[in-house]
Amino acid sequence: MSSFPQLVFSGVQPTGNFHLGNYLGALVKFVEMQDRFDCIYCVVDLHAITVAQSPIELRKHIREVTAAFIASGIDAEKHIVFNQSQVSEHAELAWVFNCIARLGWLNRMTQFKEKAGKDRENASVGLYAYPTLMAADILIYRATHVPVGEDQKQHLELTRDVAQKFNNDYSQSIAHCGFGDAFFPLPEPVIQGPATRVMSLRDGAKKMSKSDPSDYSRINLTDDADQIAQKVRKAKTDPDALPSEIAGLAGRPEADNLVGIFAALQGTSREDVLREFGGKNFSGFKSALVEVAVTKLAPVGAEMKRLQSDHAYIDGILRRGAERASRLAAKNMAAVKDILGFVR
Numbered sequence: 001m002s003s004f005p006q007l008v009f010s011g012v013q014p015t016g017n018f019h020l021g022n023y024l025g026a027l028v029k030f031v032e033m034q035d036r037f038d039c040i041y042c043v044v045d046l047h048a049i050t051v052a053q054s055p056i057e058l059r060k061h062i063r064e065v066t067a068a069f070i071a072s073g074i075d076a077e078k079h080i081v082f083n084q085s086q087v088s089e090h091a092e093l094a095w096v097f098n099c100i101a102r103l104g105w106l107n108r109m110t111q112f113k114e115k116a117g118k119d120r121e122n123a124s125v126g127l128y129a130y131p132t133l134m135a136a137d138i139l140i141y142r143a144t145h146v147p148v149g150e151d152q153k154q155h156l157e158l159t160r161d162v163a164q165k166f167n168n169d170y171s172q173s174i175a176h177c178g179f180g181d182a183f184f185p186l187p188e189p190v191i192q193g194p195a196t197r198v199m200s201l202r203d204g205a206k207k208m209s210k211s212d213p214s215d216y217s218r219i220n221l222t223d224d225a226d227q228i229a230q231k232v233r234k235a236k237t238d239p240d241a242l243p244s245e246i247a248g249l250a251g252r253p254e255a256d257n258l259v260g261i262f263a264a265l266q267g268t269s270r271e272d273v274l275r276e277f278g279g280k281n282f283s284g285f286k287s288a289l290v291e292v293a294v295t296k297l298a299p300v301g302a303e304m305k306r307l308q309s310d311h312a313y314i315d316g317i318l319r320r321g322a323e324r325a326s327r328l329a330a331k332n333m334a335a336v337k338d339i340l341g342f343v344r
C-alpha cells in the first residue's frame with residue numbers, strides 16, 4: 001500500500017467536567033507525541049451536539065478544553081489546535097462516509113448502545129452516526145496516528161474499515177486521479193501507558209466519565225488541592241494491604257485503578273509503584289497519591305482557569321488553527337470529490 005507522511009490527529013469533546021481520565025488517556029499522550037510528529041488537536045464540538053447541549057455551556061466548554069490543551073503543554077504555534085465546527089469539510093466527508101459505512105458496522109458500536117441506553121428510539125441520528133464523523137475527523141487530514149483512551153478502540157477499528165472500503169471501492173478512480181493504490185491511510189490507534197482506561201473512584205467497574213452524576217467519581221482538572229485530596233481519600237478501596245506483584249491486583253479493580261493512576265501521574269510503571277507500596281495499607285498510599293496528584297494537576301488546573309477566561313486569546317488560537325486546518329482539509333476534500341466523480 002502507498003506510504004503516507006506521519007501525522008497525528010485526535011479530538012476531545014467539549015462536554016464539561018474535563019477529568020483525570022481525559023488527561024491521562026489523551027492529553028498526556030498528545031503532549032508526548034508533539035515532539036516526534038506533526039499534530040492536529042481538535043475540540044470536537046460537532047460531536048458534542050449528538051446529545052443536548054446548552055449553547056452558553058457549550059461555548060464555555062469549547063474554551064475550557066482549548067485551555068486544557070494549552071495548559072498541559074500543547075504548542076499551538078507549532079501544531080494545529082482548533083474547533084471542529086470551523087472546518088466544514090469534517091461534516092462534508094462524514095456524509096461521504098455515511099454512504100461508505102454499513103448499517104451492520106454501526107449496529108455493533110458499543111458506545112452508542114451505552115449512551116442511547118434503553119431509550120434507543122429517542123437517541124439522535126447524530127449519536128448513531130458519531131463513528132463516521134470521527135472517521136472523517138481523522139481521514140480528512142489523512143492522519144496516520146491517533147492517540148486515544150481504550151474506550152475509543154472500536155471507533156478506530158471502524159475508521160480503518162471505512163478507509164479500507166473507500167480505497168477498495170474507488171481503487172480505479174484513486175489510481176486514475178494520481179494517488180496510487182490508496183487515498184486514505186489506515187490510521188493506527190496509539191493506546192499506551194498505565195492509564196489507558198481510568199476507572200471511577202466510586203466503582204472500579206465503571207469508566208471515569210464526564211457524565212457520571214457523582215462528582216466524587218472523578219478528579220476534574222479544575223479541582224483545587226483540597227478537592228483532589230478529599231476525592232482521593234474518599235475513593236473506594238478494599239480492606240487488604242497493597243500487593244507487591246501485579247498478579248495480586250487481579251479481582252481488586254479499585255486498587256488496580258489507583259495504582260495505575262499513581263504510575264501514570266508519576267511517569268513510572270505499576271510494577272515500580274507496587275515495589276514501593278507493596279504490603280502497605282491504603283491510608284499511607286492515598287496520602288502519597290494526593291501529593292503526586294496535587295503536584296501534577298493543580299498547576300495545570302490553575303493555568304487552565306486563567307486561560308479559559310481570556311476569550312480573545314483562546315478564540316484567536318482556535319481561529320488561526322482553523323485557518324491552517326481548513327487549508328489541508330480543503331485540498332483533501334477536493335481530491336475526494338474528484339475520486340467520487342463529482343464535477344467541481
Ligand code: AQP
Nearest residue numbers: 012013021022025026148149196197198208209210211
Ligand atoms: N476514563 C478514561 N480513561 C482513559 N481515557 C479516557 N478518555 C475518556 N475517558 C477516559 C479519553 O479521553 C479522550 C477524550 O474523550 P471525549 O472527550 O471524546 O469523551 P468521552 O470518551 O465521551 O469522555 P467521557 O468522560 O467518557 O464522557 P461521557 O461521560 O460523555 O461518556 C478520548 O481519547 C477518550 O478515549
